Amino acid sequence: MLSRQRPPRATRSRRLHHQPLNSKGRAGGADARFLANLPVEALAMVFALCEQRELTNRALVCKNWAAVALPIGWRTLELVYHSDDSLRERSRLMSIRNTLASQRPPFDYPSYPRNVSVSVRLYGNERSQQIALDVRIGLLASIMCSFSNLSHVKIVLDVDSDHQEHGLQFLQNLFSMKPPTQAISLTFSGLSLTEPQIRSVADHFGPVLHGFQTVNCDMADPPSIAYLCKSAPRLQSIALNVPYEGSLLQTLSAYNKRLKILGLHFRINPTAPAPPPPAPAAAGFVPQGVFQTLGTVTAGPGTIVPINGAMGGGAGVGLAGGAEDYGLATLHFADGLQHLFANGIRLTSIKISGLSIPDGDGNRILELICRDAVGLERLQMTAVRDENLGHTVESTAALYNLKSLVVSLTSVSCDFITRIARTCPQLTELRAEGTPITDACVRDLALYCRNLTILQIALCTRITCASVVSLIQHGSQKLQMLDISYCWWILRSENPLLILLWLVEDNPHLERLGLMYRPFDFATSSTVQRLAERFEVGDGDRATAGFEGAGEGRSAVHVVVGSRWLDVKSLRTSWAVFGGRYPKGSRSWWERIWRLVRGQKDLTEDERAKTWLHSS
Numbered sequence: 001m002l003s004r005q006r007p008p009r010a011t012r013s014r015r016l017h018h019q020p021l022n023s024k025g026r027a028g029g030a031d032a033r034f035l036a037n038l039p040v041e042a043l044a045m046v047f048a049l050c051e052q053r054e055l056t057n058r059a060l061v062c063k064n065w066a067a068v069a070l071p072i073g074w075r076t077l078e079l080v081y082h083s084d085d086s087l088r089e090r091s092r093l094m095s096i097r098n099t100l101a102s103q104r105p106p107f108d109y110p111s112y113p114r115n116v117s118v119s120v121r122l123y124g125n126e127r128s129q130q131i132a133l134d135v136r137i138g139l140l141a142s143i144m145c146s147f148s149n150l151s152h153v154k155i156v157l158d159v160d161s162d163h164q165e166h167g168l169q170f171l172q173n174l175f176s177m178k179p180p181t182q183a184i185s186l187t188f189s190g191l192s193l194t195e196p197q198i199r200s201v202a203d204h205f206g207p208v209l210h211g212f213q214t215v216n217c218d219m220a221d222p223p224s225i226a227y228l229c230k231s232a233p234r235l236q237s238i239a240l241n242v243p244y245e246g247s248l249l250q251t252l253s254a255y256n257k258r259l260k261i262l263g264l265h266f267r268i269n270p271t272a273p274a275p276p277p278p279a280p281a282a283a284g285f286v287p288q289g290v291f292q293t294l295g296t297v298t299a300g301p302g303t304i305v306p307i308n309g310a311m312g313g314g315a316g317v318g319l320a321g322g323a324e325d326y327g328l329a330t331l332h333f334a335d336g337l338q339h340l341f342a343n344g345i346r347l348t349s350i351k352i353s354g355l356s357i358p359d360g361d362g363n364r365i366l367e368l369i370c371r372d373a374v375g376l377e378r379l380q381m382t383a384v385r386d387e388n389l390g391h392t393v394e395s396t397a398a399l400y401n402l403k404s405l406v407v408s409l410t411s412v413s414c415d416f417i418t419r420i421a422r423t424c425p426q427l428t429e430l431r432a433e434g435t436p437i438t439d440a441c442v443r444d445l446a447l448y449c450r451n452l453t454i455l456q457i458a459l460c461t462r463i464t465c466a467s468v469v470s471l472i473q474h475g476s477q478k479l480q481m482l483d484i485s486y487c488w489w490i491l492r493s494e495n496p497l498l499i500l501l502w503l504v505e506d507n508p509h510l511e512r513l514g515l516m517y518r519p520f521d522f523a524t525s526s527t528v529q530r531l532a533e534r535f536e537v538g539d540g541d542r543a544t545a546g547f548e549g550a551g552e553g554r555s556a557v558h559v560v561v562g563s564r565w566l567d568v569k570s571l572r573t574s575w576a577v578f579g580g581r582y583p584k585g586s587r588s589w590w591e592r593i594w595r596l597v598r599g600q601k602d603l604t605e606d607e608r609a610k611t612w613l614h615s616s
Contacts, residue, residue, distance in 0.1 A: 040064075040067075040068055043064075043065065043068045043069075044068055044072065047068055047069050047072050048072060050069075050072075052073060055069045055070075055072060055073035056069075056073065059073065063106075066107070067106065067107070070107055070109070070112060071112045073112075074109060074112035074113050075112065075113065075114045075115065076113075076114070076115045076116075076117075077096075077113050077115070077116045077117070078116075078117045078119075079093065079096075079116065079117070079118045079119070079140060079143065079144075080118075080119045081093065081119070081120050081121070081136060081137075081140050082119075082120075082121040082122075082123075093136070093139055093140060093143065094139070096143055097139055097142065097143055100143065100146045101146075110146045110147055110148050111147075111148050111149045112149075113147050113149070113150060114149065114150060114151045114152065115150075115151065115152045115153075116144070116147065116150060116152075116153050116154070117153075117154045117155075118140070118144065118153070118154070118155045118156065119156045119158075120137075120140065120155075120156070120157050120158065120159075120167075120170060121158040121159075122158070122159045122160065122163035122166055122167060123158075123159070123160050123163070137166055137169055137170050137173070138173065140170070141170060141173030141174065141176075141177075142173075144173075144174065144177050145173070145176050145177045145178070147177075147178070148178065149181075150178070150180040150181065151180055151181050151182045151183070152180060152182055152183050152184075153180045153183070153184040153185070154184075154185045154187075154211075155174070155184070155185070155186050155187065156187045156189075157170060157171065157186075157187070157188050157189065157191060158189040158190060159189070159190045159191050160190055161190070164191065164192055167188075167190075167191045168191070168197070171191070171197065171201075175200060175204050179204060179205055179207070179208055180208055181208070182208060183208055183209075183210040183234070184205050184208050184209055184210065184211075185209075185210050185211030185212075185213075185237070186201065186205070186209070186211065186212050186213070187211070187213040187214075187215070188213070188214050188215070188217055189214075189215040189216055189217070190215070190216050190217065191214075191217055192217065192218050193214070193217060193218075195221060195223075195224040198224040198225070198227070198228055199224055199227055199228075201228065202227055202228040202230075202231035202232065203231065205232075206228070206231030206232045207231075207232070207233070207234070208234065209228075209231075209232040209234065209235055210234055210235065210236050210237065211235070211236060211237035211238070211261075212228065212232070212235065212237070212238050212239075212240075213237065213238070213239040213263070214239060214240055214241060215239070217241060218241070218267075222242065222243065222245075222247060222248060225240060225242065225248060226247070226248065226251045229248070229251045229252055229255055229256055230251065230255045232255075232256065233255060233256065233257075233258075234258055235252075235256045235258065235259060236258050236259060236260045236261065237259075237260060237261035238252070238256075238259065238261070238262060238263065239261075239262075239263030239264070239265075239351070240263070240264060240265070241265045241266075241267045242264055242265075242266065242267065243266065243267065244266040244333055244354070244356050244357060244358075245331060245332070245333055245336070246331035246332050246333040246334070246335050246336020246337065246339070247331050247336065248264075248336070249331075249333070249336030249337055249339060249340045250331055250336050250339055250340075252340060252345070253339055253340045253342075253343040253345055254343070256345075257343075257344070257345065259345050259347065260346075260347060260348045260349065261347070261348060261349040262347055262349065262350050262351070263349070263350075263351035263352075263380075264351070264352055264353075264354075265352075265353050265354050266352075266353070266354030266356045266357060267354070267356070333357075333361065333365070334361060334364045334365055334368060337365060337368050337369075338368055338372070341368065341372035341373065342372075346374065346375050347373060347375075347376060348375060348376060348377045348378065349376070349377060349378040349379075349380075350369060350373065350376060350378070350379055350380065351378075351380040351406075352365065352380065352381050352382075352384075353380070353381070353382040353383050353384075354383060354384075355383050355384070355385055357384055357385065357386075359385055359386060359387075360386065361386070362381070362384040362385065362386035362389050362410075363386050363389060363390065363391070363392045363393075365381075366381065366389065366390050366393060366416075367392055367393055369399075370393045370395065370396045370398060370399060371395070371398060372398065373398060373399065374398045375401055376398070376399055376401065376402055377401055377402060377403045377404065378402075378403065378404040378405075378406075379399070379402060379404070379405050379406070380404075380405075380406035380407075381406070381407055381410060382406060382407065382408045382409055382410065383408075383409045383410065384410045386410075386411065387411050388411060388412075388413045389407070389410050389411055389412045389413060389416070390412055390413040390415070390416025390417075391413040391415060391416065393413075393416055393419065395419075395423075396416075396419045396420055396423045396424065397423055399420070399423065399424055400423060400424060400425075400426075401424075401426060402420070402424040402426065402427055403426050403427060403428050403429065404427075404428065404429040404430075405420060405424075405427065405429070405430050405431070405432075406429075406430075406431040406432075407431070407432050407435060408431050408432060408433040408434060408435070408456075409433065409434045409435070410434075410435055411435070411436060412432065412435045412436070412437065414436070414437055414438055414440065414441050417430075417432070417437055417441040417444070417445075418440070418441060418444050421441070421444040421445045421447070421448045421449055422444065422448050424449070425448060425449065425450065425451070426451060427445075427449040427451065427452060428449075428451050428452060428453050428454065429452075429453065429454040429455075430445065430449075430452070430454070430455055430456070430457075431454070431456040432456065432457055432460065433456055433457065433458045433459050433460070433483070434458075434459040434460070435457075435460055436460070436461075436462055437457065437460055437462065437463070438462045438463070439462070439463065439464055439466040439467045439470065442455075442457070442463065442467035442470050442471065443466075443467070443470040443474065446470045446471050446473075446474035446475045446476075447470075447474045450476040450478070451476065451478060452475070452476065452478065452479065453478050453479060453480040453481070453509075454480060454481045455471075455479065455481070455482050455483070456481070456482075456483040456514070457483065457484060457487065458483045458484065458485040458486055458487065458514060458516070459485070459486045459487075460487055461487070461488060461489075462489075463484065463487040463489060463490065464487075464489040464490060464493075465489070465490055465493055465496055465499055467484075467490075468484070468490070468496075468499050468500070468503055469499065471503060471507075472499070472502050472503055472506050475506070475507065477506060477507050477508065477509070478507075478509060479507045479509065479510050480509050480510060480511050480512070481510075481511065481512045481514075482503075482510065482512070482513055482514065483512075483513075483514030484513075484514060484515060485514045485515060485516035485517070485564075486516060486517065486520075488523065491515075491517050491520075491523070491524045491525065491528050492523060492524065492525060493525060494525065495525070495527055495610075496525070496527065496528065497527045497531065497609045497610070497613060498609055500513070500515075500531070501575060501609060504568055504571060504572055504575070505572075505575075510568050511568055511569070512565045512566075512568065513565060513566040513568050513571075514564070514565055514566075515528060515531065515532055515536075515566055516532075516564050517529070517532070527610075527613065530613055530614065531566070531571075531613060532564075532566070534571075534613070535566045535567045535568075535570055535571045535574075536564050536565070536566055536567070537564070537565060537566075537567045538564060574612070575612060578608075578612040578615070
């Protein structure tokens with residue numbers, strides 16, 4: 001029989017968590033007053049863990065909560081305007097502007113934002129829309145100028161040749177903005193900056209300028225760049241298109257002690273004399289006819305294809321002389337780099353590109369970096385003309401912390417890649433498209449770099465199926481991206497299907513597998529063609545690779561190669577559904593692979609794989 005005795009009353013804390021809400025969704029009575037009267041410090045700590053949508057709902061509870069939630073919600077803003085954006089994004093800007101202009105005490109919206117990120121992209125508008133574009137550019141600039149307590153600002157301005165006027169208009173409007181109290185980072189893509197504009201940037205934002213990056217921009221003369229560096233003692237990141245000389249590095253070592261990221265693309269002097277006769281194409285480079293077929297940069301017969309720097313920038317790249325072409329009595333670049341290291345500048349990222357580097361200087365620059373760049377995490381040297389780049393490097397022990405190496409479109413030495421693999425255990429990324437690296441280099445990378453996640457070796461004509469075998473046999477199963485496009489020894493092999501399937505099975509984190517071969521169908525096995533027909537997808541996400549560090553963009557080799565990938569997820573799912581997962585037998589992986597390499601194919605698995613591939 002049930003007891004009629006009244007149960008004990010719950011404590012206040014227990015009632016607080018279990019009391020049902022009223023019809024308006026709020027706790028009633030004393031509990032509502034308790035929540036509404038919580039200390040401001042406690043509310044701020046709780047609201048700091050909430051997402052933006054949750055903060056908006058909390059601000060609707062009462063004025064006390066709104067006074068705490070709104071400053072937190074407005075602390076970080078992202079303002080995005082693209083000329084081809086949807087109406088939703090444009091309406092969002094108008095809504096922000098109206099809110100900032102409203103007079104609703106006690107909420108001072110213009111004083112709330114602290115960190116603001118602005119991304120403006122102006123491309124392909126018709127002339128009939130120019131008036132509307134002017135209005136929206138002015139709207140975005142007025143929003144930025146209304147903020148009164150900014151501490152950190154990041155601005156990315158990306159324009160094409162038809163929108164130079166609007167880009168300069170936006171930049172001019174920013175000069176009326178109150179500079180942030182701590183840091184501002186500026187990135188310009190495609191914008192033609194003149195010397196007065198660079199000096200205006202230095203005068204207005206110099207004391208708080210942390211990053212100045214240019215991508216695909218024609219820069220002004222070196223004196224204006226030197227003036228910018230002298231006016232920005234807090235500068236930490238710089239990426240420029242500059243002549244090949246070292247006076248800029250001397251200025252940086254004297255005035256910018258906090259510099260961490262250095263990106264230089266050496267531009268070509270338009271009035272330079274005719275280039276010398278081209279050297280024969282190095283092993284690993286693609287002949288000029290291939291890129292003619294692919295529709296990219298063209299050059300004279302038998303020359304190495306000139307490609308824009310991997311930072312995405314600059315005037316055209318071609319074969320030209322060094323600083324003597326400019327008629328300047330300036331410091332040699334290698335001497336300037338040595339002076340930079342000698343003054344205690346500890347760089348974490350170095351990006352150098354440009355075929356205007358004279359022969360022999362590339363090896364000297366690389367020697368200095370490998371000897372003195374202690375703590376370097378990212379090294380990029382692309383489109384350097386030196387043959388056997390890095391063969392004079394004796395030790396790479398200073399690069400122990402290296403995580404990313406980009407040597408695309410260079411005749412890099414295989415011994416240098418081997419040294420990097422054995423002395424840089426933290427290496428996670430290697431991009432070596434169009435280089436003469438061999439299967440032995442890939443094997444050392446698989447053996448010693450246990451954190452390798454990105455490996456791009458497209459256009460490497462010496463790579464065979466043995467490289468894929470090494471990644472399966474010795475890899476750490478952390479690989480996320482592998483690009484073997486236009487590696488003809490793999491594409492022409494009789495049947496690479498089983499090796500590719502084993503690679504996918506053995507690397508569960510693999511998301512992208514590059515296997516491009518078009519328009520060379522005649523030189524590609526039918527198996528690869530069928531695999532691409534079933535699982536190849538486009539890559540729209542890489543069209544804007546972002547402006548990481550020193551203004552990283554995409555070089556022409558990335559545009560040509562890294563645009564089509566196999567959908568590894570669909571491939572893995574399809575193979576699993578077909579029943580292709582290999583049973584746990586007595587033979588291990590390396591025994592399977594060794595039999596396959598020696599030509600002793602497992603006919604049962606081979607037939608099953610072919611049946612799966614040609615099934616609908």
